[in-house]
Amino acid sequence: MRSRMFLMLALVVSMLVLSACGGGRGGTIKIAILAPLSGDVATFGESTRDGILLAIEEWNEKGGVNGNKIEYVIADSQCNAEAAVSAANKVIDQDGVKFIIGEVCSSASIPVSEIATAKQIFQISPTSTNPAVTVGEQGTKPTVFRACFIDPFQGKVAAKFALDNLGAQTAAVFLDQGNDYVRGLAEVFIAEFEAGGGRVVVRETYTGEDRDFSAIVTKAKDANPDVLYLPDYYSTVNLIAAQAKERGVTAALLGGDGWDSADLDREALDGGFFTNHFSDQDTRPIVQDFVSKYAAKFGSPPDALAALAYDAANILFQGMDKANSTDPVVVAKTVASGTFDVVSGRITYDANHNPVKAAVILQVKDGAVNYIDTVSP
Amino acid sequence: MAQTLLRPAQNGVMLKRRNGMALNRFSQGLFALLGLLVVYVLASAFWQNPGLFVQQVLNGLQLGFIYALIALGYTMIYGIVKLINFAHGDVFMVGAFTSFYAVATLDLHRWPAWIFPGIAEGLMMLVGTVTVILLSMLISAVLAMVMERFAYRPLRNKPRIAALITAIGVSFFIEYFGALPFVYTNNYITYPRPFEVSVYSAGMISPWIISVVWVLFTVSVVVFSWLTWLSRKGNSRSRFHVQAQTWKRHPLLQFGLLFFGFMAVVLTLTGARIETRGRVWDLSASSVTLVIMGASIVLQVILQYIVSRTRLGKAMRAAAYDKGVARLMGINVDGVITLTFALGGGLAGAAGVLYATAFRQVHHLMGLIPGLKAFVAAVVGGIGSIPGAFVGSLIMGQTEVMAAAYISTPMRDAVAFSLLIIVLLVWPQGIFGEPPAEKV
Numbered sequence: 159m160r161s162r163m164f165l166m167l168a169l170v171v172s173m174l175v176l177s178a179c180g181g182g183r184g185g186t187i188k189i190a191i192l193a194p195l196s197g198d199v200a201t202f203g204e205s206t207r208d209g210i211l212l213a214i215e216e217w218n219e220k221g222g223v224n225g226n227k228i229e230y231v232i233a234d235s236q237c238n239a240e241a242a243v244s245a246a247n248k249v250i251d252q253d254g255v256k257f258i259i260g261e262v263c264s265s266a267s268i269p270v271s272e273i274a275t276a277k278q279i280f281q282i283s284p285t286s287t288n289p290a291v292t293v294g295e296q297g298t299k300p301t302v303f304r305a306c307f308i309d310p311f312q313g314k315v316a317a318k319f320a321l322d323n324l325g326a327q328t329a330a331v332f333l334d335q336g337n338d339y340v341r342g343l344a345e346v347f348i349a350e351f352e353a354g355g356g357r358v359v360v361r362e363t364y365t366g367e368d369r370d371f372s373a374i375v376t377k378a379k380d381a382n383p384d385v386l387y388l389p390d391y392y393s394t395v396n397l398i399a400a401q402a403k404e405r406g407v408t409a410a411l412l413g414g415d416g417w418d419s420a421d422l423d424r425e426a427l428d429g430g431f432f433t434n435h436f437s438d439q440d441t442r443p444i445v446q447d448f449v450s451k452y453a454a455k456f457g458s459p460p461d462a463l464a465a466l467a468y469d470a471a472n473i474l475f476q477g478m479d480k481a482n483s484t485d486p487v488v489v490a491k492t493v494a495s496g497t498f499d500v501v502s503g504r505i506t507y508d509a510n511h512n513p514v515k516a517a518v519i520l521q522v523k524d525g526a527v528n529y530i531d532t533v534s535p
Numbered sequence: 536m537a538q539t540l541l542r543p544a545q546n547g548v549m550l551k552r553r554n555g556m557a558l559n560r561f562s563q564g565l566f567a568l569l570g571l572l573v574v575y576v577l578a579s580a581f582w583q584n585p586g587l588f589v590q591q592v593l594n595g596l597q598l599g600f601i602y603a604l605i606a607l608g609y610t611m612i613y614g615i616v617k618l619i620n621f622a623h624g625d626v627f628m629v630g631a632f633t634s635f636y637a638v639a640t641l642d643l644h645r646w647p648a649w650i651f652p653g654i655a656e657g658l659m660m661l662v663g664t665v666t667v668i669l670l671s672m673l674i675s676a677v678l679a680m681v682m683e684r685f686a687y688r689p690l691r692n693k694p695r696i697a698a699l700i701t702a703i704g705v706s707f708f709i710e711y712f713g714a715l716p717f718v719y720t721n722n723y724i725t726y727p728r729p730f731e732v733s734v735y736s737a738g739m740i741s742p743w744i745i746s747v748v749w750v751l752f753t754v755s756v757v758v759f760s761w762l763t764w765l766s767r768k769g770n771s772r773s774r775f776h777v778q779a780q781t782w783k784r785h786p787l788l789q790f791g792l793l794f795f796g797f798m799a800v801v802l803t804l805t806g807a808r809i810e811t812r813g814r815v816w817d818l819s820a821s822s823v824t825l826v827i828m829g830a831s832i833v834l835q836v837i838l839q840y841i842v843s844r845t846r847l848g849k850a851m852r853a854a855a856y857d858k859g860v861a862r863l864m865g866i867n868v869d870g871v872i873t874l875t876f877a878l879g880g881g882l883a884g885a886a887g888v889l890y891a892t893a894f895r896q897v898h899h900l901m902g903l904i905p906g907l908k909a910f911v912a913a914v915v916g917g918i919g920s921i922p923g924a925f926v927g928s929l930i931m932g933q934t935e936v937m938a939a940a941y942i943s944t945p946m947r948d949a950v951a952f953s954l955l956i957i958v959l960l961v962w963p964q965g966i967f968g969e970p971p972a973e974k975v
Contacts, residue, residue: 335945364944367904369894372594373939373947380587380816393723393896400895404734404821405590423725423895 187226187484189214189474190249192260192270194237202262202463206284207232208456209467210259213475216451223478235261235270242266246273256280256486257478259470262463264288271302280486282493284470285463287339292511301490303511305470305502309339312414312433313346315517315533316387319431321354323519323531324410326384330360332374332398334390337366343389343414359383366394375402383409391416396423399430417522418462424525431530433517436465436502439529440518448501469500503532566961580941586809586816591940592933593804596797597824597893599932600831604886605909606916606924607838608679608879614919615855615875617695621702622682623883624906625709630675630884631891631901632719635726637667644729660730667729668830671888672881679880680873688869713899723898726891730826736819737808745806748799755791759783786840794832801828827889834885835925838878842921851875855919904948908935911955917968926966930954 191210193203214228222228231253233245242261249255250273258274258281261267267286274281275294282303283291292302320326329351333344348358359381362374375398378386386402386409388395395413402411403426411430418434438449438459448468452460460468473493478484481492498505503515516534520527581588605627612620637643644663647654686705690698714721765779782788801820809816842848850871853861862868890905891897908931916927931951938950958965 362944365948368944368947369896369901369904370594370598370935370939372597373591373936374944376587376590376594377940379590380584396723396725397894397896404732404823406734406736406817406819421722421725426895 185226186229187223187257187478188229188231188253188255189257189259190246190253190255191230191232192235192242192245192249192258192266193232194262194266195232195234197236197238199237199262202285203234203237205461205463206260206262206467208452209284209460209464209469210471212448212452212455212464213468213471215455217475223475224482224484226484228475231255235266237261237263237266239266239269243269243273246270250277250279256484257474257489258282259284259467259474261286264291267291267304271299274302275299278487280474280489282470282474284466289510289512298510301486303473303490303493303507303513305466305473305500305505305513306435307515307517308512309342309414310346311512311535312517313343313348313389314350314535315433315519316343316389316412316414317347317350317354317356318535319433319519319531319533320351320385320387320410320412321356323533324385324412324431326356326410328357328359328381328383329385329387330362330378330381330383330409331358331387332362332364332371332378332390334366334394335363337390339416340390344387347387347389369397371398371401372405375405375407378402378409379405379407385410385412387412389414389416392419392422396421396426399423400426415462422522422527424522424527427522428524430522431519432522433533434520435462435517437518437520437527437529440532444499445501465501469498469502469505472500473498473505562960566957569957576941577937584816585811586814586818587940589804589807589809590816590818591936593801593818593820593824595933595936596801596929597827597932598935599929600827601886601890601893602905602909602912602931603831603925603928604834604882604889605905606913606928607835607921608883609910609913610916610918610921610924611838611842611875611879613913615851616687616691616698616872618687618698618702619910619918620687620876620879621699621906621910622686622706622709623879624902624904624909625706625713626675626679626682626880626902627883627887627890627906628713628897628899628902629678629709630671630887631726631897632713632887633671633674633884634667634729634888634891635724635897637670638727638729643667643670664729664826668885668888671884673884675884675887676877676881679876679883682880683873683876688872710899710903719897719899721899723896726895726897728823728892728895730822730892732822734819734821735802735805735825736817737806740802740806742806745799745802748795748802751791752795752799755788755795759788759792762788784843786836786844789839790832790836793836794829797828797832798825801825823889823893827893830885830889834882835921838882839921841878847871847874908951911952914955914965915958917965920965920967923965923967930966 191207193206194200195203195207214230217223218227231249233249235242235245246258249258256279258270258279261270261283262285264286267283268288268290271281271291278301280301282305284305286304287306287309289308291304292299320329331344331348334340348361351358360378360383362377364371364374386407388398388411395417399411400423411427413430413432415432415434417432448465449460452464476498477489477493477496480496481489483489494507494511505513505515508514514535516532518532519530521530605623608623609620612618644667645659646666647659647662682705686701687698690701713719762779762783766776766783804818805820807818809818842851850866853864853866854868854871858868909928912928912931913924915930916923916925934954935947935951939947942950
């Protein structure tokens with residue numbers, strides 16, 4: 159009995175020593191990728207994985223982080239809480255990983271962030287927009303970050319763009335009261351637009367099942383605003399825009415990253431603007447370099463998910479590089495106070511570990527989506 | 536209800552409850568107050584901004600005419616088999632998807648251009664669109680017949696609740712079969728319209744067309760009044776009297792009254808420019824609204840014609856009245872019921888095409904809410920009655936749009952379904968319905 163205890167103790171000690179050895183120069187550093195690789199958002203997971211793999215490849219070609227080659231494990235976290243928790247426990251306890259990139263969905267990232275906080279593991283989610291990912295009941299989670307901006311930020315950028323670039327004085331806002339994403343964007347837009355001297359003349363709510371928007375569209379026509387803000391997903395925006403156009407609404411249409419879809423009705427939304435994380439038409443060299451490398455490796459142009467995943471990986475590696483450490487807590491402190499130049503812009507972190515960065519404005523024009531501008535908050 | 540199908544044009548408005556019992560004083564007062572409130576809200580809305588108000592009425596008409604086509608199917612099937620066919624909304628969805636594939640994949644709306652390359656654009660659009668609608672009607676009719684044959688006929692002599700539950704099952708089956716990745720998928724798909732849409736506002740429709748429509752409408756009204764006067768006058772057994780009564784209900788006359796009436800009003804409003812307190816409101820209607828109105832009235836008149844003037848219609852009315860006796864008279868009741876489903880399905884298919892054209896989106900659950908709304912419309916109008924379904928749907932369309940415009944959009948469904956409760960409380964038989972026939 160006693161000898162067995164001793165054996166186990168020896169094993170544990172040797173494991174600790176071995177993993178500590180990994181921290182030195184010339185060793186390896188292991189990270190985990192948590193992404194939904196099956197289920198209905200499998201394509202999100204694949205883009206995310208590919209973006210991270212590209213970043214890892216680039217860093218290893220340069221000789222790794224502080225001389226340590228990067229190794230990775232991939233776990234399918236399926237965009238749901240249970241699968242993500244078991245995947246996170248597996249990579250932390252079995253594979254001894256101390257750095258996690260993931261998950262894509264907020265609903266899966268939140269439970270993972272709780273484990274990461276409890277076990278002092280570094281986590282950066284590329285695309286989870288829910289504020290609760292980085293902020294818990296005890297305040298900001300010290301080792302958890304994200305690479306994307308949160309929902310209200312887009313409303314702020316859209317309001318700024320409407321006021322400054324479009325010169326709008328009046329706005330109409332349609333929102334789905336039952337959808338947190340839509341409400342988050344719309345409420346911040348209204349507050350910021352009015353704070354900036356604009357006037358919201360029509361504020362109408364609808365439900366997710368509505369297909370006939372004729373009544374509220376007619377009201378918007380009556381009020382004749384300069385912009386019509388539609389921060390919903392493409393499926394609803396398609397309907398509202400088509401009906402608005404038919405009823406003679408001439409306001410400029412404005413939206414959020416929910417418009418970013420191949421199924422967007424580009425004819426009905428012709429001339430409309432939306433805020434997004436990234437555009438592959440951005441002329442900055444870092445963006446063009448990423449776009450061409452990604453296309454060469456995976457055979458298709460990167461979407462916003464791939465770009466944000468690439469950014470998340472780069473933030474992590476740059477943070478490790480600057481901290482010159484593989485201790486998650488030290489790296490987290492460096493990331494929180496650092497500045498990072500990545501594909502989606504220059505990023506710094508605020509007190510809640512949300513990135514402060516510019517958003518891009520895209521315009522739907524003649525069947526294509528064009529890069530217009532980068533707007534800083 | 537059977538009697539309603541039997542004498543479609545003789546329904547008077549019933550204002551009493553079924554058994555002659557009046558509501559108690561308290562509810563009467565409550566409803567009167569509610570009615571006054573509604574009138575006040577609408578009147579003040581009209582007073583404040585007449586342009587906006589009239590435009591909302593036009594929006595409501597478009598919605599109402601689509602509901603009318605779906606509601607007709609509900610009401611016909613209920614009139615004959617006493618079954619509320621909950622899968623009717625899904626036949627509507629299949630109709631919309633059929634036209635989607637016909638337009639997007641087969642390019643069927645441009646077929647005249649394949650055969651006659653030099654054909655005028657307008658004519659091609661008209662012929663092509665009619666073809667697409669007819670194809671959707673055909674497929675939907677076949678679906679409705681298959682549904683009847685395999686799901687409802689085996690339960691014909693079982694308790695009615697069994698067929699009702701089966702209808703709900705069939706509805707779910709079609710909806711979620713449609714969601715499968717190799718069928719329609721569960722994506723929201725943008726619908727390519729079979730015809731180009733133009734928006735008509737002041738000065739865009741030539742006054743000539745508007746005056747011709749008004750003249751035709753006036754002629755219809757004059758003829759109708761003259762026939763009414765003839766049929767009232769003199770000896771009720773005289774030949775003139777009987778003929779006048781028959782002619783009065785002629786489908787062509789109905790068409791003239793409804794089609795030209797609605798068209799005249801809508802086209803005139805479209806050309807209107809309302810000025811109030813320094814503001815100018817140009818009313819407008821899109822070609823989709825006009826097509827929906829026109830198609831809906833044409834199909835409704837054709838249906839009236841079939842029910843009231845053909846052998847099939849006679850058989851349908853007989854089967855509605857008493858299936859057993861109809862069978863004894865040599866009527867193939869099963870065949871009649873199948874054809875009734877086919878007619879209802881065809882109308883739902885046409886409604887699906889029009890709905891998709893108006894809202895430019897198809898989805899496997901798109902039939903759910905319009906189906907329920909049309910059902911409510913049929914009940915409001917008096918289920919089993921064809922004019923009732925029509926009037927009920929127009930009321931429903933207006934209620935919804937007015938609720939969305941002057942209360943709030945999330946309240947529209949609540950208001951629409953409250954209408955059902957109110958109608959059931961005040962007139963359980965609906966506006967055009969009659970008390971059930973006494974059968975011994």
